Amino acid sequence: MIATQQSLTRATVARYAVGSLGTGGFATLPGLVLVYYLTDSLGVAAIAAGLVVTVAKVWDVIIDPVIGARSDRMLAARGSRRPMMVLGAVALPVFFLLTFAVPAGTAAVPAAVWVFVAFLLTATAFSLFQVPYIALPAELASGYDERTRLLTWRVVVLTFAILLFGAGGPALRALGGGNDFAGYFLMALVAGVVIGGGMLVSAFVAPRQLPADTLPPRKGVLTTLRTNYAAGIGALRDSQPFRALLLAFLLQGLATGMMLAGANYVATWVLHSEDAVTFLFIALIGPALVVTPLWGVVARRIGKERGFRLASMLFGVAALSMVLLIWAPGAWVYLPVAVAGAAYAGMQSLPMAMLPDVISHDARRNGPGRAGTFGGMWTAGETTGMALGATVLTIVLALTGYIARSASAAAAAGAGQPAEAVAGIVLSFSVIPAAIIAASLVPLARYRLRKGDVDDVV
Template sequence: MIATEPSLDRATVARYAVGSLGTGGFATLPGLVLVYYLTNTLGVPALAAGAVVVVAKVWDVVIDPVIGARSDRMLAARGSRRPAMVLGAAALPVFFLLTFLVPPGTPWVVAALWVLVAFVLTATAFSLFQVPYIALPAELAAGYDERTRLLTWRVVVLTFAILLFGAGGPALRSLGGGSTFGGYALMALVAAVVIGAGMLVSSTVAPRGLPAGALPPRESALVTLRANYAAGVRVLRESRPFRALLSAFLLQGLATGMMLAGANYVATWVLHSEDAVTLLFLALIAPALVVTPLWGVVARRVGKERGFRIASALFALAALSMIGLLWAPGAWLYLPVAVAGAAYAGMQSLPMAMLPDVISHDARSGGGDRAGTFGGMWTAGETTGMALGTAAFALALAITGYVERSADPSVVVAGATQPGSAVAGIVVAFSVIPAAIVALSLVPLARYRLRREDIDGLV
């Protein structure tokens, strides 16, 4: 179902946008603190901590195309994607809280398994909401600029959510006792309530559809699984714009995933203040909140794809400049972080506004209503990028000799200090490597060929 309405009312825009409180919170807080929680509170070695995150995200990648195809099936049968969104929004807060409730003194192997199971369940609940959520813009808004408006305000809320959870999460952790059981429990409880509330409110923007019982008979699980993956592979094969856009976004997710995972380590071991991560996020997101609507103006004047390239290049340059932390760590870091934040706003809002164009172009070119399948593949690609970024950062820690710690006083603390090689590894994995990956993402982006006339000519 592709939207044909000429404009969106403000209530629809607002309800859709508020869902990014949930998506931004879930994307930001685990990426920021989960590996740090494992290595610096539970005493899990860096490689094992990275493996926990990767396995959970691999599961996410496995189920996203399935959820996407099932969402399309539900839309065709009932006229609504809402049931899965509501289920995900209700379940996620419970599992999110459990992820950070590992009892003090738990052996690190058991602690890692606890976090793995809880986080896999959290990721499953998130996908139930996120995949249909991403599919909705093509059904809510018609036209090149109207979708830009809808997605711009979504990214404004997303940016606010990144600030709220990126700065507020560590602040709540400190209020609850720092990197201890109480600190993480308080942080997770508050975050779970806010994430769940945002997702539930946003679920109301999806149409209610037909009464229950309208679905056709179920096929076998194996047949359904094969059909869902075939649908995902088909959209990748048949839509060149989607392949180009998703490849660029996946690479950028890898880069930002590395930087997100590294922020706590930079604060602790480079700036020598665990609380400095709050200032890093303030420096990153405050400019983004101001600049996000301006990227919408840029898109209208020069095109979304050109604006996306400009934002990516600016981010890469800002990240590269942070290599100076090797020789002169200090408060100057907040300036390039602010530039990166302004660029990141464009790197989020513009591809998100381009995705509904891809979906609409596919539907009107004979592909049919496959928005959920596109959404599933998009979420899988984004998740893959962020997971690989977290894993790559954990690998850098292990290679450069990072020493894990435990917050349990009964456990001997081996990592009161870190070797110089580990500190250097943190800086390089926070600056040079992400900059190179973002620069590489411009290669597939150059193959994205959809322009305004290709989209508005179809409406």
């Protein structure tokens, strides 16, 4: 469907934005600490740790299109996407806590299996919320600029969540007093409750019952797995702007996911301070909180797609400059990280504001009722990028000779990493992400939807 609401209330904007406290937290904290938890606390080999995270994320890619299509079916049958979102918000904190509750002393293989199963269930619960959440802007707001406003404030909360969980997660872990089990358990307990709470509040922004004349027709609503996947493929086939936007966003998720997963390693083995990860996130998100609304101004002046391209180029240059850490590690790195943070705000807010434009454009051309399907494919693409980022990092670590240790073995050995592994960490935080960002500009150049096309649809 296309939004019938012509002007957004502050309450709607605020309640929708609060959901990003949950989505930002879940996207940040596992990406930041999960691989590190596996390699440096549970003693799982780097390549195996990457496999655990990647396979769990592949499951997400499999189920997201199904959840999207079922969300459309729920909307057609019941007039609301809310029940699915509430279920995901309630289930996620339980499974998130279990992910970081591996008993101390568990051998590497059963520990990896434990984390894999628990994280897979956590990711499933997250998708139940995230997929319909992504579909809502096309139903809550009409018009090119109204959606920019809605998504801008969502990204303000998202950037705050990245700071809160990126800096606060390791700080909570440190309260374990050197006991890894206690530290990670406390971190997961507090973070899980905050993530689930933000998601639950935002679930109620979904209308409880839309008017019958605004609902998509029940006839032809998707009911089988085959038709669920066919709908997702159809969305890609029918919408050229969606294909271009999704591929650009997927590639950028790969780059940022790689840097996110590498932040702990940079802090520990390049800057030689585990506490430095907190300062990295402060440097990243502090500027983003200030700059995010300015990207909305940029979008109104030059268009979302041009603003998105500008933000991407700025991020790529900042990332590339950090290759100097190989030769001169030091506090200077916080400056390019701050520039990357300002650019990252635009790389999040602008494509998210472009997605509901794409959905409405498709609804006008091909008929309403596919917002959830678009949301499912978008979430699958985003998940794929973030998961592959962690995977590429672990491959680089394995190729450069990174030595995985359990917490007790590391304490006993007191040794560092080979110089080649340290160089691999830096490359994974600089040159490789910058190259991926450059590649994302190719599909972005093929995005042809403009403000006139969108407002003409409305």
